[in-house]
Amino acid sequence: MDDPILLDETDRRIIRATQSGLPLVPRPYHVIAEKLGLTADEVMARIEDLIEFGIIRRIGAVPNHYKLGYTANGMTVWDVPDEQVDVLGKRIGALDCVSHCYHRPRYLPQWPYNLFAMVHGRSREEVEAKANTIAGLLGEHNRAHTILYSTRILKKTGLRIGD
Amino acid sequence: MAIHQQLLNEFQRDFPLSPSPYADIALQLGVTEDEVLIALGKLVENQSISRIGAIVPPNSIGVSLLAAMAVPAEQLDEIAEWVSSLPEVNHNYEREHRFNLWFVVNASHDGHMEDVLGHIQQRTGLAILRLPLLEEFHIDLGFPLEFIGAT
Numbered sequence: 001m002d003d004p005i006l007l008d009e010t011d012r013r014i015i016r017a018t019q020s021g022l023p024l025v026p027r028p029y030h031v032i033a034e035k036l037g038l039t040a041d042e043v044m045a046r047i048e049d050l051i052e053f054g055i056i057r058r059i060g061a062v063p064n065h066y067k068l069g070y071t072a073n074g075m076t077v078w079d080v081p082d083e084q085v086d087v088l089g090k091r092i093g094a095l096d097c098v099s100h101c102y103h104r105p106r107y108l109p110q111w112p113y114n115l116f117a118m119v120h121g122r123s124r125e126e127v128e129a130k131a132n133t134i135a136g137l138l139g140e141h142n143r144a145h146t147i148l149y150s151t152r153i154l155k156k157t158g159l160r161i162g163d
Numbered sequence: 164m165a166i167h168q169q170l171l172n173e174f175q176r177d178f179p180l181s182p183s184p185y186a187d188i189a190l191q192l193g194v195t196e197d198e199v200l201i202a203l204g205k206l207v208e209n210q211s212i213s214r215i216g217a218i219v220p221p222n223s224i225g226v227s228l229l230a231a232m233a234v235p236a237e238q239l240d241e242i243a244e245w246v247s248s249l250p251e252v253n254h255n256y257e258r259e260h261r262f263n264l265w266f267v268v269n270a271s272h273d274g275h276m277e278d279v280l281g282h283i284q285q286r287t288g289l290a291i292l293r294l295p296l297l298e299e300f301h302i303d304l305g306f307p308l309e310f311i312g313a314t
Contacts, residue, residue: 007224015217015219015224018216018217019214019216019217019219020214020216021207021214021215021216022178022184022215022216024185024200024203024204024207024215025200026183026185026186026196026200027182027183028184028185029182029184030182040182044180044181044182047180047217048180050217051180054220054223055219055223055224056217056218056219056223057218057219057220057223058175058176058177058178058217058218059178059180059215059216059217059218060174060175060176060177060178060215060216060218061170061171061174061175061178061203061206061212061214061215062175062212062213062214062215062216062218063171063175063211063212063213064210064211064212064213067209067210067211068171068211073256075258075265085298086298089298089300090300092300092301093299093300093301094301098301099301100299100301101299101300101301102296102297102298102299102300103296103297103298103300104229104294104295104296104297105293105294105295105297107292107293107294110262110292111231111262111292111294146260148258148259148260148262148265149258149259150256150257150258150265151257151258151259152243152256152257153255153256154243154244154246154247154255154256154257154266155247155252155253155254155255155266156213156253156254156255157253157254
């Protein structure tokens, strides 16, 4: 999307307030509303609209895979024919073991891969087994691939909304 | 332990948008609101959950870009720390590859994005692989977790 969707300042403040963490109190939206000088109904109605328009994908608990034992985080990257990437991407994205699946541009000659699939596992062996499943699905369309394991998570926060 | 698992698996999405979401969850799970609040508090405290909140998909507000750099090993710590300190960077990972630093830049508009990338390039003297999202095939609705006693 080239043009950011027009959000008013209240929308932005609500997103900022809910993104950093819903308070763990019986009436969390009331707490947020009070901070923002709004009513809880107004906050909830706006969030509902933001979800409907796809600005917010969902409200939920964001698990920390690493702390939960999924210590192997492999970004699997694949070089597949551009004319096949939509069909193949949908197939790979539907796999349970894939948490994110994206089409991205190549950056030749350094970077030939155009399909990204994030795979989490409790060991590198588990990630490799999952990558083999992906390779099996891609078949002859898989011209090259590799797995980039993360060795350090240096920063991972929700999106910061600028002013 | 069961309540922790249910909270994690069933409430990565569809967290109730109601005046008393924790009471609603308690009702669904057949426990008390206090038990839900205590369990969630513990999951946040032990970092099993990084947060409970709104998940904003890429490019829904402003523009975002996945960037990668091949950083010489002896400069990696310093450059990684500096990149993390930028407010426009929300994810930053070290990965085992020639391209060893991978980060996501969020900007309010294209011009802002150019400014941030230009600043990083100038400050580090390194080229940036620009890998914007062209299409998302998996709509991230959460991730099924099998429990191995980590909580």
